[in-house]
Amino acid sequence: MSKSERPTRLFRNLNAKVASIPMILTALVVFVGGTAWTVLYSFTNSKLLPRMSFVGLDQYYRLWATPRWLISIENLLIYGVISLVFSLVIGFLLAALLDQKIRFEDVFRTVFLYPFALSFIVTGLVWQWLLNPDFGVQRVVRDLGWTSFAFDPLYNSSIVIYGISIAALWQGTGLVMCLMLAGLRGIDEDIWKAARVDGIPTWKTYLFVIIPMMRPVFITTLVIIAAGIVKVYDLVVAQTSGGPGIASEVPAKYVYDYMFFAQNLGQGFAASTMMLLSVVIVIVPWAYLEFGGRKRG
Amino acid sequence: MVDLVASLPDARALRSAASGPSGPKPRHALSRRNIFLYGTLILVAVYYLLPLYVMVVTSLKGMPEIRLGHIFSPPLEITFEPWVKAWSSACTGLNCDGLSRGFWNSVRITVPSVILSIAIASVNGYALANWRFKGADTFFVILIVGAFIPYQVMIYPIVIILREIGLYGSLTGLVIVHSIFGMPILTLLFRNYFSSMPEELFRAARVDGAGFWGIYLRIMLPMSLPIFVVAVILQVTGIWNDFLFGVVYTRPDTYPMTVQLNNIVNSVQGVKEYNVNMAATILTGLVPLVVYFVSGKLFVRGIAAGAVKG
Numbered sequence: 288m289s290k291s292e293r294p295t296r297l298f299r300n301l302n303a304k305v306a307s308i309p310m311i312l313t314a315l316v317v318f319v320g321g322t323a324w325t326v327l328y329s330f331t332n333s334k335l336l337p338r339m340s341f342v343g344l345d346q347y348y349r350l351w352a353t354p355r356w357l358i359s360i361e362n363l364l365i366y367g368v369i370s371l372v373f374s375l376v377i378g379f380l381l382a383a384l385l386d387q388k389i390r391f392e393d394v395f396r397t398v399f400l401y402p403f404a405l406s407f408i409v410t411g412l413v414w415q416w417l418l419n420p421d422f423g424v425q426r427v428v429r430d431l432g433w434t435s436f437a438f439d440p441l442y443n444s445s446i447v448i449y450g451i452s453i454a455a456l457w458q459g460t461g462l463v464m465c466l467m468l469a470g471l472r473g474i475d476e477d478i479w480k481a482a483r484v485d486g487i488p489t490w491k492t493y494l495f496v497i498i499p500m501m502r503p504v505f506i507t508t509l510v511i512i513a514a515g516i517v518k519v520y521d522l523v524v525a526q527t528s529g530g531p532g533i534a535s536e537v538p539a540k541y542v543y544d545y546m547f548f549a550q551n552l553g554q555g556f557a558a559s560t561m562m563l564l565s566v567v568i569v570i571v572p573w574a575y576l577e578f579g580g581r582k583r584g
Numbered sequence: 585m586v587d588l589v590a591s592l593p594d595a596r597a598l599r600s601a602a603s604g605p606s607g608p609k610p611r612h613a614l615s616r617r618n619i620f621l622y623g624t625l626i627l628v629a630v631y632y633l634l635p636l637y638v639m640v641v642t643s644l645k646g647m648p649e650i651r652l653g654h655i656f657s658p659p660l661e662i663t664f665e666p667w668v669k670a671w672s673s674a675c676t677g678l679n680c681d682g683l684s685r686g687f688w689n690s691v692r693i694t695v696p697s698v699i700l701s702i703a704i705a706s707v708n709g710y711a712l713a714n715w716r717f718k719g720a721d722t723f724f725v726i727l728i729v730g731a732f733i734p735y736q737v738m739i740y741p742i743v744i745i746l747r748e749i750g751l752y753g754s755l756t757g758l759v760i761v762h763s764i765f766g767m768p769i770l771t772l773l774f775r776n777y778f779s780s781m782p783e784e785l786f787r788a789a790r791v792d793g794a795g796f797w798g799i800y801l802r803i804m805l806p807m808s809l810p811i812f813v814v815a816v817i818l819q820v821t822g823i824w825n826d827f828l829f830g831v832v833y834t835r836p837d838t839y840p841m842t843v844q845l846n847n848i849v850n851s852v853q854g855v856k857e858y859n860v861n862m863a864a865t866i867l868t869g870l871v872p873l874v875v876y877f878v879s880g881k882l883f884v885r886g887i888a889a890g891a892v893k894g
Contacts, residue, residue: 300717302796303716303717303720303796304717306707306710306711306796307707307711307723309704309708309763309767310708310723310724310727310767310771311723313727313730313764313767314724315726317730317745317764318727319726319730320741321737321741321742322730322733324741326737337744384621384625387621393880395629396884397880398629398632399628399632400884401632401636401877403887404821404869404875404876405873406824406826406842406868406869406872407825407827408827408868409842409845409865409868409869412845412861412865413635413639414635416638416639416642416858416861416862417638417655419858421653422650422651422653422655423655426653426655427653427654430653457631461632465884514732517734518736520827520828521842524827525827525849525850528850538736539734539736546740547832552740555736556740558736559734559736559737562737563734563737566734
């Protein structure tokens with residue numbers, strides 16, 4: 288961008304290069320090197336310590352034969368679909384409501400976004416308490432007279448992942464709303480005027496004009512949510528510790544437990560490589576759509 | 585879901601300007617549209633506030649009252665004992681000195697991490713915006729792509745690196761880890777900000793003989809305080825709320841507050857003291873909440889800057 292100093296550029300830029308050493312080290316050693324290292328060692332039978340004895344795809348066969356991993360993947364899929372669909376829909380609806388020239392917009396926005404400032408640990412623990420069957424929502428409804436009412440998602444292995452999703456949505460929809468609101472505010476007012484002149488109903492304008500126009504916002508939001516979904520870990524640890532049994536395990540927790548508790552590094556590396564693969568599957572098409580054909584920089 | 589929007593009858597009030605609401609107010613305060621609109625918003629707001637309310641209410645009750653099971657009712661008798669216990673005598677394993685230990689650990693982690701990560705990233709952004717060298721963009725792209733790699737892929741190699749340089753398990757090691765993983769987003773933030781500053785400013789300083797560090801310290805730094813504030817907000821909340829790095833790279837006596845909180849609440853020994861647990865939970869959430877409520881729009885700007893690619 289600024290090529291103001293051509294003659295002394297090489298010498299002057301020495302400072303910039305020295306200053307960029309932390310960035311270069313992070314990019315090359317940690318991001319590229321670390322990732323390559325983990326992928327490489329996922330083909331070894333490392334146990335307590337990393338060992339360079341290759342066993343081909345053994346770790347991956349073992350991984351996909353482990354019930355706990357299969358449950359983790361299933362949970363991640365359910366959690367992912369729920370997170371994506373509901374946070375996009377609710378986030379957009381809230382943003383659309385806030386965009387109606389209402390009073391106290393700042394107050395509402397502050398309220399919807401505050402959970403996002405809290406950690407997943409705090410979020411998980413609050414919802415663990417609210418969903419406690421003995422003292423929480425279930426008890427309150429039963430005390431009101433509906434004695435057969437059952438709502439104990441955290442203690443029921445078939446629906447526990449939905450209980451976790453409730454907490455995640457509470458924490459994360461505010462962010463989506465904020466992004467969507469920024470997108471709605473970026474729409475030219477003339478579009479609305481034109482739609483009104485043509486007598487198009489509001490909901491149709493939203494559905495067929497505004498949302499297609501907000502495609503970049505939706506895609507960015509989608510990528511952000513998706514990247515967060517794969518990383519989900521603290522929330523599960525706080526809310527259920529993976530229980531009841533192994534019903535709410537997720538891949539990130541599998542990786543951590545195998546690396547630091549089960550002393551089975553190879554499994555941990557293979558599982559984390561699978562996580563990386565799932566991100567690549569999401570990111571590459573997006574990067575291709577976003578930057579494909581366009582020059583970088 | 586669509587009929588929520590469809591049932592808003594007054595299309596005229598939808599004239600949403602690019603810069604937010606600025607047109608005339610709707611005339612009838614109690615129109616059907618307004619009742620629906622504000623009714624929905626208030627209902628949703630109550631839902632979002634409920635967990636915070638329940639946390640506070642529970643933390644102020646005694647255990648006998650909690651066992652009655654009225655989770656939503658305000659305390660009959662307010663007691664601050666759970667707060668005192670959570671802060672100074674709740675047990676994790678063998679340590680019974682409460683969350684205060686975790687709090688001070690988190691302070692000792694967050695403060696240097698915020699300073700170091702912002703120092704590194706702002707210089708990175710400055711170099712990328714004003715002093716591009718060959719290959720700089722390649723490293724930047726790697727950095728941004730790296731932000732999407734799950735942390736689980738990189739935690740073990742970092743364990744090895746930290747062990748080799750003797751920092752595994754120390755707070756310094758964790759500070760370095762936070763600086764590394766904060767780098768992509770912050771570098772992006774600063775690069776975009778510095779790129780948007782007028783080029784003439786930079787040229788004039790160069791003509792006057794200022795060098796790399798001179799321009800950074802005397803021109804860029806003082807002129808970009810808002811973006812530094814945004815970065816501080818982003819980092820304080822992010823690092824305070826971290827759990828994974830804390831649990832991987834520190835030892836039990838240096839655990840940050842989030843890890844200690846989880847250990848206190850989810851410990852399997854002893855009787856569950858829900859009021860103490862909720863007091864501890866609020867205490868842990870207090871720092872980011874205060875940052876959030878004090879910073880207001882800057883927080884929003886931070887997440888927007890972090891989210892929207894430049």
